[in-house]
Amino acid sequence: MSGPYETRTSDYKLRPRPSSGFPLPVEMWGHVVRPVDAPGRRPLVLFLHGRHQACYTPRDGSADGPSPLQWLCGPRGLPVPSYLGYDYVQRLLASQGYVTVSISANSINEQDWNRADGGAAARSLLVRRHLGVWAQRNRDPESRWFHRLQMRNVVLVGHSRGGEGVERAAIDTATPAAYKLSGLVLIGPTDFGRQVATGIPTVSMLPFCDGDVSDLQGQGYVDTQRDVTHDPALHSALMVMGANHNFFNTEWTPGLSIGGAWDDWWNPNDPVCGRNSERRLTKVEQRRVGKTYIAGAVSLFARGDDSLLPMFDGSNVSVPSAGDADVRSAQLGLDETLIRPLARSLTGSGGAEVSQCVGRSSAPEDRACGDGASPVRTPHWPPVPPRSAPSAGAMEMTWSTAGATGGVQLAAPRDLSGYADLEARVVVAKERPVRLRFRLTDADATTATVPAVGGGRLVPFPGNRFDLAKLWGQNLRAPLAGVSGIDLTRVTKVELEGVSESGHVWLLEFAGRNRVIVPDEPTPLPVVSIGTARQVEGDGGTATLDVPYTVTGDVTKPASLRVYVQNIQNWRETQSVRVDIPRGTRSGVIPVAYDADRRYDGKHTRYFLAAFPLRNVMTSRYLGNAFVVDDDPKPRMTLSTVRARTAEGDPARFRLELSRPADVPFAIFMRFAAADRGVPQATLGDLNRRWVRSFTREPLSTRLSRSRWSRFGWLDAGRTSLELRVPVRRDGRAEGLEYVGMRWRISPVAVRGEPEVRRASQLIRD
Incomplete structure (x- = not known):
């Protein structure tokens, strides 16, 4: 070598x-x-x-x-x-x-x-x-x-x-x-x-x-x-x-x-x-x-x-x-003619169950290819969007009697006489090996069976059902030389025929093929790159932000992309847009729709665009961004106690309230704090012992504002209030009034800027 x-x-x-x-x-x-x-x-x-x-x-x-x-x-x-x-x-x-x-x-x-x-x-x-x-x-x-x-x-x-x-x-x-x-x-x-x-x-x-x-x-x-x-x-x-x-x-x-x-x-x-x-x-x-x-x-x-x-x-x-x-x-590739299994063209006979499946693994649709198998096992069928691109489906075929057939009825007769082989890529289900051959029908309704190389035996891949046992398309090939009894220049139907008594497969495509390298200087596809756009939100219902794209190369055939749009704040897919690109296009826009409301969103809402080619185009920079700049004021924030005073044995209750809902969550950092109330500050010993020992081993005589206690809180988007309860212990001693003070630092999530600080204190009566 x-x-x-x-x-x-x-x-x-x-x-x-x-x-x-x-x-x-x-x-x-x-x-x-x-x-x-x-x-x-x-x-x-x-x-x-x-x-x-x-x-x-x-x-x-x-x-x-x-x-x-x-x-x-x-x-x-x-x-x-x-x-x-x-x-x-x-x-x-x-x-x-x-x-x-x-x-x-x-x-x-x-x-x-x-x-x-x-x-x-x-x-x-x-x-x-x-x-x-x-x-x-x-x-x-x-x-x-x-x-x-x-x-x-x-x-x-x-x-x-x-x-x-x-x-x-x-x-x-x-x-x-x-x-x-x-x-x-x-x-x-x-x-x-x-x-x-x-x-x-x-x-x-x-x-x-x-x-x-x-x-x-x-x-x-x-x-x-x-x-x-x-x-x-x-x-x-x-x-x-x-x-x-x-x-x-x-x-x-x-x-x-x-x-x-x-x-x-x-x-x-x-x-x-x-x-x-x-x-x-x-x-x-x-x-x-x-x-x-x-x-x-x-x-x-x-x-x-x-x-x-x-x-x-x-x-x-x-x-x-x-x-x-x-x-x-x-x-x-090579010198080939492809025959794709589309739902409107599928045929089945002899007891075969034939259907079109969606080219996704674990898709929400009932007919996901691979019967809901893990994406790790389905290299032909990626996860649901927007994590990946559109993928063509397949013909799923099951049978329990030898001689069952499933395949494609062609819209017009196809000439296969110039090809050396008829081939198919076939995915075999985990259950069992299968044997297959081809069946061809011509325009005169004459049929012929064509045996496949190696007896048409295809074996499932080994391993468990989580990450191995790959559902991968294997090559099934039959030489066309010597096929007689039908007119190969006018083929109207191409099918798989089950030779084994039963089986379960997915057909990716048929192809007539000559196994030679075709000398060619193909014209590269035009290449699309997605950009970034930004605009002030406004109000009044649904609005549109146009994200630009540019095209390198010549669009000589109608082309199209599929663009998935996600709201980064909640990672939800908000749109799936088909973008058609006419001949001669050099640039264009992708419309991103959003709700222009009067609720605070923070600095901006970011929409993430992922563009994948559908037809006659390729992508370079396939990821883009749309920034909707918030123009609504931040809601007023108030931290208060539910009651002016509370008795020992009852909790001290602190409540944060917003003046109106916001579309962004708030992160809250809470600590005890000193306050000028004219009475002593409570100590750790004044609180529930089990609650105190869950976060510190400090002496119980420690004033609350000097303790290491802290807590993170979270106010979900759309909510307007959050309450914290501090358990106060009934100790049976005459102590007079004391207080529990709080200092909360409040920040809208993923928004730059200094947090707002709010204070409140609760009087505790003996």
Whole structure:
């Protein structure tokens, strides 16, 4: 598997660069592994690691000299070298003739916690900055890299959040650019934005035992391109059985790392994914799989080596260099025609129960795909919005008699004669394996059954019903050569037929397919970015705030987005808006409706927008904000006692009252306080002993205002009063009048400014 070239390593550390929204700069570090004496210009492969701890303290407690990331790690800490964790893959690729660089993103990892997109935009910018550096070196006659690189042949490899980062970099790359991307390889990637770079071949590796991105979000990079546009570029998902999230990076692997590392699968005793399970890959085996499939994808993309296509196109193949690892593929793209199961077109016969399910896991709808399974088990069907994008549904089919069929009645005859295979992606329920074949019907109502490769046997994935037993679409394939008795140029119905006596499956789609890379220069989709808007609330009922968006690229087909709007104060979804984008659009607005009332809201109400593509468009900055500035006065606040005096044995009652309701909650910090009442202040001994001992062991003779007692209170939005009762003890001693004083600091939640202070005191008669 190694290539003919010797390899050599080097590193560079450039001046750190600022990144929008981050107070600290971002490092520009790269680890280079290159071939020695490789002739001509060489393709470039760039690696980006994911989110891991950024710093560690050496075991001896001190660093050797000042930290190279001292602004981040402090004088005694050192950066975890996550970017060195792919050196084993870099060396293999360099031996095959590729120039490779792995870049560091520790500063982003340390600061992305407060970015709504999880740092995706910052990672995209970091990747593009490094590619800009390499493009400049390739153009510079004074550089050792002058004309040594194929900057029109670049492959990006991203792990975890690095996977989402390189995908976003592909979307954000301007056209024309100083480089051209030939493909993307994503390892256990996140996909918070449901964004996909169209026109760029992509392989997404899904570790079955991923304990970090355990919902296998990387499946979205295949499904989203299907839902948004017809993209001829290969989009393949690889289910890597027995692999966890971390062990693809040696710096995240115990026993190999310098800093902190761990096995991310949470249950060491799990019979499928526990560290002692025979089904788990060892550290060495997992790296072998990583090398094999990353190098295979890079060669497929950068060199167009079609002999490697069966590793990624749904074929049932084994690769010797990956050992005995079980790696399964399912893909979309290539030369294909898709047939989608829509509710109005579904057919069923022979006792099959067929219906359309909603493309959600645990959705409120009765017909959620996956029968309400945990989102961790349903990579095709994300959680309910606004946590994720719209997702296409599927055809659910159950049967209890062999020969039952379910499928799609086509609106018009479809010509399948030019395709080598008929394929389907089929999700098998947990209960049992199934056997399936295809049934085709032509315009003359003639039918033919078409047997599937391997007898059409599909087996459920192993594991428990919470986080394993994944409901993942497996490839079902049948060659069309030799099919006779029907007219393949006029197919009107495509169905699955149950060969097994019973079964339960979900059909994602049918496809007529030729397993070849289509030479194409697809036009990238126009890209939408969402902005921010602000306006004064006003009053008088429902009002609208227009949030702007801009479009980069040409809208040549009608396009649309789905935008979810949340009120940040209560995290409730207030709107789901379909935004249609006509041809030629360069900018527009998203209307956000709100209630313009006369109730105090604090400084402003923030509405959070999340935009996801529906058709013929992609997003870059997919998150926006709408700020409605409150113009209503704060209600007056009064702290008083319920009665002027109370007797020993009865509680001292303090009540906060607002002059009118507010739409923001108030946080209240309460303490005893001294007051000028002309009588002694009560002590801890004057209060209920059990109540006192629940918060302090101070002497009972301690005056209340000097005690450590305090309490937090909360006045919910819409409420106008809050009462506190302090239990006063009947002690049987003649003491005369005493008092209990209070001092409350009252602040509207999430509103800047000094709290308001209110005082009150209650007289206690003996």
